[in-house]
Amino acid sequence: MNTRSRPRTAGVRTAGALALAVALLAAGCTGGGAGGVKGTPGAAGLRDPYFPRLGNGGYDVGHYGLTLAYDPATGRLDGRAEITAKATQDLSAFNLDLAGLTVRGATVDGEPAAVSRAGNELTLRPADDIDEGAEFRAVVTYEGVPETVTDADGSEEGWLKTADGALAVGEPTGSMAWFPGNHHPSDKAAYDVTVTVPVGLKALSNGVMTSEKTTADGRTTSVWHSPEPMASYLATLAIGRYDTTSATALGKVPVLTAADPQVAAETAALRARVPEILKWQTENFGPYPFGAAGAIVERDGDVGYALETQSRPVFPLGSFDTPTLVHELAHQWYGDSVSPASWKDIWLNESFATYAEWLYAEDFEHTPAQKSFERAFADEDAWAFPPAEPPTAEDLFGAPVYQRGAMVLHKVRQAVGDDAFFEILAGWPAKYRHATATTEDFTRYVESVAGRDLGDLWDVWLYGDGKPAQP
Template sequence: MSSHRLPSRPAPTAAPTTTPARVRAGRSISVLICAVAVGAATACAPSEGAVTPSLAAAAPASPGTGASASTVGAPGIGDPDFPTDGNGGYDVQHYDLRLSYDPASRKLAGSATIEAKAVQDLTSFDLDLHGLTVSRVTVDGGAASFSRSKDELVIEPGGQISNGARFEVTVDYSGVPEPMRDSANLGEYGFISTPDGAFVTCEPNGAKTWFPSNDHPSDKATYDFRITVPAGLTAIANGEMAGTPQTNAGKTTFVWREKHPMASYLATMTTGKFQIRTGTSARGLPVYVAVADNYRGSLDQLYTQTAKITDYWSTVFGPYPFSSTGGVIDDYAAGYALENQTKPIYGGFSPAPTIIAHELAHQWFGDSLTIKRWRDLWLNEGFATYAEWLWAEHTGQYTADSAFRRYYANAADPMWSYPPGTARPDDLFGAAVYNRGAMTLHALRREIGDDKFFPLIRAWTDAHRYGNVTTQEFISMAELISGKNLKSLFDAWLYEPRRPAPIP
């Protein structure tokens, strides 16, 4: 998912259509169109890590909506719908987070070292941080002055940082984390204390509740986590564990490393008492699943379904983009699931296979391919919802076409007045973004045919692997690969506040 409340879905209706054919992919769009094959045996092989430039690096115009001669980094990255999210002036390359959490006192102590590259001259810049008390800030080892303004941590280094220079800022901080509260969207999110630890789901802008960051999906980075908790508890983060957890003086330290670029909202440090199962999928991909003690009966099903679905998606969407797959069930009743990179988390429920399919599809659509601006959220949620329909089709529950037609038949559905191509900040996770977004893909599939649709999806995931994407980029690729002018189709399904004409 992206953090979302689980939308309703049609009940099984008809026998499945033919499972989508195995499609072929290469590294460039022209090669993709020519269908040069990538061997199926490597489709789910662990990735060794790769980095592509984030939006900030690719477009070194930082403050607000355009370039500025100012040496003050902007307090927002330029997303018009979330104007205070993220920051201008720099591009984060890596986060090194050293964290200690005590569930009894609910106190978090952290030291975050952020490696970044300036994209303008800087005499000051901001990090996003919600609550918590900052005790010390250094830039390249030298003391830096700092101040707070709401959720902005404003830092003034000892000297000017030149455009293009790499620099390192370390922030020492502590306190009791306060989750974000947004009743119009998810309710509570971010760092949420639980009786035995913490449930950490950060979409859209909750990373700042537990570490200072450039908290917007357009600035992706790699991560190291060093998390210390009371002995007997488990700390779970993204990527893979580096070495064996070490216990000393009643505390255990877990080290995790995510070596692929990751948006801040996908980072987690979920902690508590968990049952763990590890292994490899049939295609050789490492699997890590954890369930809270109250859900121990779901451990094997979560493991089996996660491995099976990840392997299957690698044959439909292209090679799996990360080095491991997994999932976590915590006993916090969030009412939603979130596609934390490499380890989707399910808040207080045992997920059905279709929900696992949704969250694992996000590893491609949302995690590897990350939106540049929140208004394009359908590129995450529409694709993952359509993946639910494809999984149901693959397993014989119902067809994608029957799901589409069941939704379309409800002419009174409020989603017809909500064009999903521009997600609303006050209703970011509305049903239209999910269901009408998925319907857009099915309308496209019917228009261009399976022989173009599935190669298009693989071309899309390949061309933008680990990068940031926009709706217009997807439309352009769809037109290139199909050889058709698709403007009227996308306008009708994504941008018009009315029910489109029926499809054949």
Template sequence: MKSVLVAVTVLALAAPVGGGTDGFRPGAPGIGDPAYPLDGNGGYDVRHYDLDVRYEPATDRLDGRAAITATATQHLSRFNLDFIGLTVDEVTVNGRAAGVRRDGDELVVTPARGLLKGLPFVVAVRYHGIPETFRVPEIPLESRFIHTDDGALVAGEPESAATWYPVNDHPQDKATYTVSVTVPDGLTAISNGVPLATTARDGWTTWRWAATTPMASYLSTLAIGRWRVDRHWHDGRQTIIAVDETLPPTLADDAVARTDEITDFLEGLFGPYPFEANGAIVDRHDPLLFALETQTRPVYPASFFGDGPNPFDDNLVAHELAHQWFGDSVSVRYWRDLWLNEGFAAYAEWLWSEHNGFITVREWFNLMYDSPLDDALWTPPPYDPTGATEPFRISVYSRGPMTLHALRLTVGDDAFWRIMRRWVVEHRDGNAGTEDFVALAERVSGRQLDGFFTAWLTGSVKPPNPDPLPPGAAKAAVPTIRNLHR
């Protein structure tokens, strides 16, 4: 009986386009995000990426195979994948050769047979080339697929995944991953999640990783190089910390070594850590001018750390670890909701700072609040409900956490912490927007808060300060604030 069921299932996976089955149409070339209209794609939902890449740093060439398991959310005649720059060698859908063409950074795939709504299908893509690096020369800054002196590093927001594999590149379509990376002997390849078997043959080593919890594509990472690696178990999961071996141990090691300690502190605030592994990647590459909350393994630039123990270094680690809850587990529905990532992580950073005996939450709040209204810390506001404007703005890191602190003072500690914990539970492994958070805050607190959130997130004037410092209170940390934006 099993063989008959398998045969029926295979036949049902695809139907001839126009061959007696009506309603087949192309998937949308974008997922519908107002800020980035062509990010992501419509018509399907990815369940799993199985990636197998080989990278040669000497030539910067990457050869890859991607098997993408997805489910059609409509009767599909064709669909798009986000894919930047690399040359496509072959595409199959359910084992049959598919039509493929380029449309800018979109890969347009036409399967031999239409795909029926609600049924799974598998897209296999073979490809090769030199991955593109996004550069801003005047800063200078590099992101997405970064070619380093001893290998490569993938990190970038809102886009990076499409530079090394075909993908539905938007946080709304999370998936699990298995990643195999083959590199020359002597190099280590690190990705998200837990390590699997490592094998070596003919001068090459293959490193295998599995991210078993759904992950937004921009949070996937690949780090190839020579690392000082610490692997240990903590609270039933592996913590894997990789630091560029050319860095002195006194630079970043002390801060990232507090990963478990800081995670434990954040668990006490927000509930259980949401993933199967933890860790850090610290790379020495001058144009890497940002840290990123890549899932289970945040990426940090060496230049963000000072020599020896430093509370600002610890704050940086706290910020990226807090993102594992806010941004990674609970992801934005659209990029206009970015303050739900950055504002929450920044507030967690303030809470750690106070716990660590550094700057108190009240002091952080007032350092931000006292900046002039025309300063980027205030203007433009952190949230544009239309989503039409650029969401990556400094105010998400300042007015975002100020909004949370003001909410805490408005509804009281008991309601505030119930709001924060329920937010994590209700939207775990999913997506949510600002309207969802406002509704939750009102439901838990029993208060009408539309006016409050409008004033703090979109208003053009400063709301009254609910927690002022006494006159003459020290503000010695003001010069450091602008170095904290990431």
């Protein structure tokens, strides 16, 4: 609960107190609160090396409650975001990331809050300061036609219109196109998403659907619950006409797959293999980290790439094959449960998911991981930059992040042996389950399991500028 600021104690000001008051006013502060000093605004950005204005300081989100209504005929989205967070400093104001859309109003702990906008920065100034450590609840109501975001590499994310609805995908920054929040992967939260769409359409999101009903005006409302922490870029919303199939994996995990009706028949067999692939992955990566699983398959053209949206990855038809399904499901451990502390750490996501493909080929296709390593080593594109140091945001999803990143893991395997390597495969997502991690966390962890310094390996394969003479 927010602790309201106390009024300044009456009395005669000393010269020193007057000087302090002048200094506080100059800094944009007024008196009040514990100790006589009110809070300061949270930072408008977390200084990520590639997206310095992404995310916000001063608070940590614990839960998003999103209530949405979408009309495909007009493209209009009406939204209400209820954000429960804890202040990490004394706050006089705080920011949320939001691209486009019109904000109709906001409250903090039930009281109207002042709202201002500057680009993608939405600033809320509550009626009373929020004390460090206090939990607070911000509610933002908004509306409009959500934006499609074009990334530095030319790919599209955010809110994508489809033939019969829409698809929301958010890596790396597009989630701000459909709800306000702290849109940096370092601030993970639980989600409850309630979506209303015209009758005949389905609305699919992450986690488990807890209810679905048709309202009096002929619209369908579904509610989705994701209790495990999730980075906002992994949130998804798929609206349209879908054929769905339900199953169970690992004895207890509900599996929901969905496909556009035009691609449902040709994708049914592979969608049915989700439980089988998850079983193999748990044998290598450890317990499955979420309470739901599945996949969403769209027509080609609706989305240009597959994405590991948490518990329910998204695929275009052209990317829905066994290696890509293995890759995106492996991300549930590497990237979704253990998320990057900053976008510089994205290689930790993609290296493990790529190596999962190599392991699957080794176990089921008679292709040793060494052979996959040699093919990657021969790919000159994989040597454009070190995987742990992409030069620009345009390079975050380049070949070195995937292929050379997987080569790093293979060199670790060769250095420590299979017993220690498979201990690392399962131990890494166990140690950082539902948390975030850095490259330095990873190298320290590997060396702790190996029991020795691996600096030479990191220098050459993870950080080195050139291609080694020999694989």
